[in-house]
Amino acid sequence: MATTILGHNYIGGQRSGQGNVTLPSLAAAGGDVYPVAFVQATEQEVNAAVDAAVQAYPAYRALSAEVRAQFLDAIADEIDALGDDFIAEVSRETALPAARLQGERGRTSNQMRLFAKVLRRGDFYGARIDTALPARQPLPRPDIRQYKIGVGPVAVFGASNFPLAFSVAGGDTAAALAAGCPVVFKAHSGHLVTSERVADAIARAVKRSGVPAGVFNMVYGSVGGQLVKAPGIQAVGFTGSLPGGRALCDMAAARPQPIPVFAEMSSINPIILLPQALEQRGEQIARELIGSVVVGCGQLCTNPGLVLGVRSPAFTQFVAQLQAAMATQAPQTMLNRGGLDSYSSGVQRLRQIAGVEVLAAGGESATQAVPHLFKADASVLFGKDSPLEDEVFGPATVVVELDSRDQLLDFARNMHGQLTATLQAQPDDLHAHQDLIALLEQKAGRLLVNGYPTGVEVCDAMVHGGPYPATSDARGTSVGTLAIERFLRPICYQNYPDALLPQALQNANPLGILRLVDTEQTRAAISA
Amino acid sequence: MATTILGHNYIGGQRSGQGNVTLPSLAAAGGDVYPVAFVQATEQEVNAAVDAAVQAYPAYRALSAEVRAQFLDAIADEIDALGDDFIAEVSRETALPAARLQGERGRTSNQMRLFAKVLRRGDFYGARIDTALPARQPLPRPDIRQYKIGVGPVAVFGASNFPLAFSVAGGDTAAALAAGCPVVFKAHSGHLVTSERVADAIARAVKRSGVPAGVFNMVYGSVGGQLVKAPGIQAVGFTGSLPGGRALCDMAAARPQPIPVFAEMSSINPIILLPQALEQRGEQIARELIGSVVVGCGQLCTNPGLVLGVRSPAFTQFVAQLQAAMATQAPQTMLNRGGLDSYSSGVQRLRQIAGVEVLAAGGESATQAVPHLFKADASVLFGKDSPLEDEVFGPATVVVELDSRDQLLDFARNMHGQLTATLQAQPDDLHAHQDLIALLEQKAGRLLVNGYPTGVEVCDAMVHGGPYPATSDARGTSVGTLAIERFLRPICYQNYPDALLPQALQNANPLGILRLVDTEQTRAAISA
Numbered sequence A, B: 001m002a003t004t005i006l007g008h009n010y011i012g013g014q015r016s017g018q019g020n021v022t023l024p025s026l027a028a029a030g031g032d033v034y035p036v037a038f039v040q041a042t043e044q045e046v047n048a049a050v051d052a053a054v055q056a057y058p059a060y061r062a063l064s065a066e067v068r069a070q071f072l073d074a075i076a077d078e079i080d081a082l083g084d085d086f087i088a089e090v091s092r093e094t095a096l097p098a099a100r101l102q103g104e105r106g107r108t109s110n111q112m113r114l115f116a117k118v119l120r121r122g123d124f125y126g127a128r129i130d131t132a133l134p135a136r137q138p139l140p141r142p143d144i145r146q147y148k149i150g151v152g153p154v155a156v157f158g159a160s161n162f163p164l165a166f167s168v169a170g171g172d173t174a175a176a177l178a179a180g181c182p183v184v185f186k187a188h189s190g191h192l193v194t195s196e197r198v199a200d201a202i203a204r205a206v207k208r209s210g211v212p213a214g215v216f217n218m219v220y221g222s223v224g225g226q227l228v229k230a231p232g233i234q235a236v237g238f239t240g241s242l243p244g245g246r247a248l249c250d251m252a253a254a255r256p257q258p259i260p261v262f263a264e265m266s267s268i269n270p271i272i273l274l275p276q277a278l279e280q281r282g283e284q285i286a287r288e289l290i291g292s293v294v295v296g297c298g299q300l301c302t303n304p305g306l307v308l309g310v311r312s313p314a315f316t317q318f319v320a321q322l323q324a325a326m327a328t329q330a331p332q333t334m335l336n337r338g339g340l341d342s343y344s345s346g347v348q349r350l351r352q353i354a355g356v357e358v359l360a361a362g363g364e365s366a367t368q369a370v371p372h373l374f375k376a377d378a379s380v381l382f383g384k385d386s387p388l389e390d391e392v393f394g395p396a397t398v399v400v401e402l403d404s405r406d407q408l409l410d411f412a413r414n415m416h417g418q419l420t421a422t423l424q425a426q427p428d429d430l431h432a433h434q435d436l437i438a439l440l441e442q443k444a445g446r447l448l449v450n451g452y453p454t455g456v457e458v459c460d461a462m463v464h465g466g467p468y469p470a471t472s473d474a475r476g477t478s479v480g481t482l483a484i485e486r487f488l489r490p491i492c493y494q495n496y497p498d499a500l501l502p503q504a505l506q507n508a509n510p511l512g513i514l515r516l517v518d519t520e521q522t523r524a525a526i527s528a
Helices: A043-062 A065-080 A084-094 A098-121 A171-179 A192-209 A224-229 A242-254 A275-298 A313-327 A337-351 A405-414 A427-432 A434-441 A481-487 B043-062 B065-080 B084-094 B098-121 B171-179 B192-209 B224-229 B242-254 B275-298 B313-327 B337-351 B405-414 B427-432 B434-441 B481-487
Strands: A009-011 A014-016 A128-130 A144-150 A154-157 A183-186 A216-219 A235-239 A261-264 A271-273 A306-310 A356-361 A372-376 A396-402 A418-424 A444-449 A488-494 A515-517 A520-522 B009-011 B014-016 B128-130 B144-150 B154-157 B183-186 B216-219 B235-239 B261-264 B271-273 B306-310 B356-361 B372-376 B396-402 B418-424 B444-449 B488-494 B515-517 B520-522
Touching: A009 A043, A043 A144, A043 A183, A043 A216, A043 A224, A043 B434, A065 A098, A065 A171, A065 A192, A084 A098, A084 A192, A098 A171, A098 A481, A154 A171, A154 A224, A171 A183, A171 A235, A171 A481, A183 A224, A192 A216, A224 A242, A235 A242, A235 A481, A242 A261, A242 B242, A271 A275, A275 A306, A275 A313, A275 A396, A275 A418, A275 A427, A306 A313, A306 A405, A313 A356, A313 A372, A313 A396, A337 A356, A337 A372, A337 A396, A396 A405, A405 A434, A418 A434, A427 A434, A434 A444, A434 B043, A481 A488, B009 B043, B043 B144, B043 B183, B043 B216, B043 B224, B065 B098, B065 B171, B065 B192, B084 B098, B084 B192, B098 B171, B098 B481, B154 B171, B154 B224, B171 B183, B171 B235, B171 B481, B183 B224, B192 B216, B224 B242, B235 B242, B235 B481, B242 B261, B271 B275, B275 B306, B275 B313, B275 B396, B275 B418, B275 B427, B306 B313, B306 B405, B313 B356, B313 B372, B313 B396, B337 B356, B337 B372, B337 B396, B396 B405, B405 B434, B418 B434, B427 B434, B434 B444, B481 B488
Parallel strands: A128 A515, A154 A183, A154 A235, A183 A216, A235 A261, A271 A306, A271 A418, A306 A396, A372 A396, A418 A444, A444 B488, A488 B444, B128 B515, B154 B183, B154 B235, B183 B216, B235 B261, B271 B306, B271 B418, B306 B396, B372 B396, B418 B444
Antiparallel strands: A009 A014, A009 A216, A128 A144, A144 A488, A356 A372, A515 A520, B009 B014, B009 B216, B128 B144, B144 B488, B356 B372, B515 B520
């Protein structure tokens, strides 16, 4: 299982490093440089990677769902087999602790296996059949059958903050490969050795499974724009910053053939404290909430960046409890120097807003991120350009005491799109705030009661999405099995001979899947 | 049922005509002007219409699916009740014959009823439930439940060529209203009296059903850009030209909050003749194909604009049969003067291409569209900028004799995205052209065997979509029940008390719908 790090791009099963620009792999703590440099893909290499994906698409999409499922399972096995040396390497590049990374490795392989299950379950086909009605008046109805196929090659951009679960073999890659779409992956510069080792694992799975070599390709360097503009690319998956994601969306929309971009970008994930919950569980919530703010050094898309409640003695006490809980936190090393700079300027920006004060900081450090608890006046929350709604990526949160329940509704009515919105609430609180919940539904992809948004479950029902700017398209999710839908499109066959239809649509229903046949959901075969 | 034509905009249940710019309703044949002029919406009126939709959205989306279904049924009843005077009026504005319009009226009300069925069937909810696993190690799984809600107010642009089925109460409006999205409709200037009468029908249904008045709004005039840019609008449905659709897409992508545009734009719908079908049914195909080219004066999105076969004696004979069939056609009145001008310049453009000749023209006329059959050299088909792939909207088609089967594959490999691709083929032809079919699948939304693309069935399995430039987003369809998906987004609830969940997600499954519960499709209730 020993892997030699080459630093070369992955193009259709071959390695290629023809460029002159190289990128270093830096240790997150200390900045030591890894001995091998990574060669940025040249324009020709990016095109070759896209071409490899384009070439692989017809053969790959023609494979049965079962064969694609076996391929995903093989990737999962290869990822599980990456050993402790691998975990140590990821930890060097990201400063994330081994226990977190072991968990994330399991999440990553489980994601692959979950999509394999989706492929075997067959609901992703969306099979719909309207049988012929030759005697219908005034016109006969032809036989019409619909299912879904992969849209074509997908460009995937790795996220820095989940070097395994949202990077090379992460959720977007899993969803695209499951959909039958070859992937061209742009490795994140923050974990290059990690990326190469995972790409090697996928390459081994490709060989073992006998799928076309071009189903997976990976390029290094600042080549994202070229990738999104490449005519062969048919969709984009991205997790990262709002400016970065928006730039890709704009490029994709300006192509001669526009393509969809699924960018997960920016969210402050408000936590709203309702009165009875505050009365009954304030201290516990304060402790748990600070835990959610600082976990993973706050480098989570669902990190709670805003905490709201209406003025009351219980809320005042809660803020003091938050303050005490934050004061016991310690600085943590961030994923990379750029992340620390960005966090520090975000903290600085908040400090400089009139009406914002620091309630607590967890220690001091020049090289690590210092957790921060801010308190802001309600006027700031409603201020021009909503300054509290700009994401500060790191272990910071802002608590705001509102004057009234009406202000809470005003906030919900005007807040930006969010990945999540959380209520800390007793049953009576919920009954008394149905109007608030209705507003939050319009603004968030996931609503939580008495939990914390960090820790995103990977399952059928998860939505990790939401209205702009949380994502670029609220109709998608990047976590959970519905993520496959982003990379599928419907196609229908009119008056096709049964034997030439895809198996999912044949009369006998050889896959045994649930289908919508003449307006009824059924697994029954159709009598010819 | 007598309707007085006011020419005023429909804003939240009120009529408003404050502007100074008016639009005439012209008779398609002759150009006579209707006595009432239609008042273009002012900037304030467009904003007011969007505001009315925004205000209606929370209440409308909160209605049960059954109540929304009753509303759609009521619209259907009101449309069916539009009498012969209505049909005569539409015919005056569009020159479409009464029989066609009576059929289209039925299609329009049936579309509404079909979406009502979808609402009652409940699969549009996409209900998914992962129940809590409190004992799971290392971490418990919370209860997570997902379903889909309407994205918010939708702007719909009426098509000229289906003044009923793809206009005011057409497919996009039906899909949006079914999804729980209020509509702001931009009336097409080609059938303004028709639009007002249908809007009145919807207004009556709104009153009868007790849904919020702002669920349906209609504006007159050149206000499309303002509508797409209005912050309250969350998605756009459009049927029309490629330049028009693309302009809306570009505007929507450039908004501070980009929104999806589902534009159905341009398709030449190739018909491919395979050898045995030519041998056995050439004459019949020629006759039927010309019928498909001239039906509705060729003003159909699925009109066959390109006919391809490989050189053979049978193909030569087929071309002669096409020629004979086209020569018997007569000029027809188009929907409006602009359409005739556009068709005439399209015909003129084709005439001027070297290697293109007119094989037959169905008569002569200065005021009507003359059906045309062109023949083009294969070199033109593969020429720079694919001149034969620019849609000529009207009763014209181009036949091309290819040198070889390989050329057929080359064409399929390089052709633009299409709504449809049709094979005229015997069983042995199909077996011998699997490679061709695989290529067509990548380029078209609907594949037909031994039929004609005109006459789009409205059903669950229909796909009226396809890769760009056929549409702006191949993942949607604008005909058939899957069209509702364009206007839905998923939302999930984590750890919500059962009683506060939407009915579709409650343990008892009070709606009795099929749900994905713990990875299994079931209608069973969940034991609490």
